Amino acid sequence: MGISRREFLKVAGLSAIAGVGGSWVLSIPAKRDAEAYEFLRHPKALTAKKWGMVVDLRRFKTQEDYRKVIEACHNIHNVPQFDNPKHEIKWIWTDTFKHAFPGQEHKYIMEKLEHKPFLLLCNHCENPPCVRVCPTKATFKSKDGGIIMQDPHRCIGCRFCMAGCPYGARSFNWRDPRPFVKKINPGYPLRTIGVVEKCTFCEERLARGLIPACVEASNGGLIFGDLGDPDSEVRTALRANYTIRRKSELGTEPSVFYIIEI
């Protein structure tokens, strides 16, 4: 009993379809990626409804006070130091009142305020334009604490978020950052060429029960905590002091507040 060429092809074709289709069906459960919330939480992990920060500049007196805070952040996060200012990458830095709060300055401003350096960083907005514009969800708001996160492995480097951010909080890797990191911290991923990065409120430290590096180095000048908890340190500071936020008229609801009293 023979099998014709036509029948052979029929059977072979059907088996191929069944094989490919079958393996596809079988592969569905195996290929599903675990979601972030499925990972076990560190027992000491710090959590919040909405993380926020109060910058108390009364505690920043010397250049050294600022330098310590900035270096603490930039060193652990492998932030490169470029010679060319056009390629600059910064997560936390300083600028004067006029540039930190454009439109709020005036000709007769008190001299102390005019020259005081203000610490600037990502505002971790409640209503972030950068998240809205990102075409790949590479920048997103974390479910726990509302931190504006940046996934350097998904980012396509379109820089729409940089155009969208009204605070200039985002930096782009215009070239390979590796040669420009003085001492690489192996505990934190180094970014690659062509992706955007910024402050993430030390999400990696919070997950291990540590407060952000800048807060730790600030000697009480940076107050960090849960804006959703009325008894938290930030809320206490906000109740007790007059504070302002950068460009709050844009409706982005920044989570970084500045005490204005020097």
Next chain:
Amino acid sequence: MLEKALRGGKWYWGWVFFLFTLIGIGFISYLHQFKYGLGITGMSRDVSWGLYIGQFTFLVGVAASAVVIVLPYYLHNYKVFGRITLLGEFLAVASVTMCMLFIFVDMGQPMRILNVFLYPTPSSVMFWDAIVLSGYLFLNLLVGWTVLGAERKGISPPGWIKPFIILAIAWAPSIHIVTAFLYQGLPGRHLWLTAVMAARFLASAFSSGPALIIILAMIVRKFTKFDPGREAIQALGRIITYFMIVNVLLFAFELFTAFYSKIPGHMHPFQYLYGGLYGYGKLLVPMWISIILAVVALILLINPNTRRNETTLAIAALATFFSLWVDKGFGLVVGGFIPNPFEKITEYWPTLPESLIALGIWAGGFLILTVLYKIAITVKEETA
């Protein structure tokens, strides 16, 4: 039909070779950028989009402008445009291709570009832009190819293509509106945060695009036996006139709003672009050339005698095209970043490799245009 692009004279092959040379130079420059990073361009932390995104924006307009030919022909049965609809559709194909290439070379991680479709994000205008642009490319290629195929056989186009033609007409403005939305919805950029942005995009598109088609039609008439027709060129001249007037008016409205309200944030980008700000003025020369060209174009277009004269009309078309090329393809994007969110100024000027990459993409677009026009015109010459 593609084989028709493989037969041509000395001029044709010389031109194709010239384009390939530019493409090659651009490609080598791109390899350099791919390895080193976007740091080889003039862009910076403060001016994070430059020539690439500017050219992309301008070319979306050129692509959308095919509608000013296709719409009167198909919806109003305006027969005069029958001979040039293909020129418009194929220009759209070449322009959208250039748009996609400009986006591609602007990416920091180009190999991840499909993440836009892998992780679709409806809140992002860029996601929608990717969809409308690919849709528009597909529609124009489909319509142009089918209509030309029918023409070659000497029959009328098949009935099923009609809905696609209507869809392409409705689709055309959408690509430019969505592109305007990339800019006009960003909270911190005063130059862009204006509701007339989309309207101005359409007006400038419907003047710069047809201006290019006039020039292309004149070139085609000179080098081939195909004549797009004097009346078609004149009709395009009138279209440019109206849209250029609207475009300049919308620009004047922007100036009025900024300088009568005297809100510093609204005035600053205009001051930087046209007068210099805090002692910086790198864009002054190109921006004023753009203004002068716009004035020259308007004078030649509004005056009926110079508009009817084909030599002066050609000059007006060139002036319109280059005026808007500078304004939208350069000044609009760069100006949006100056001053930066800290009211400081970092200037921008494209570097040599960046310009060579841009030139290579233009050459690629013109190569596609040349091949498509060559096919279309050979068919038209054969069936005439």
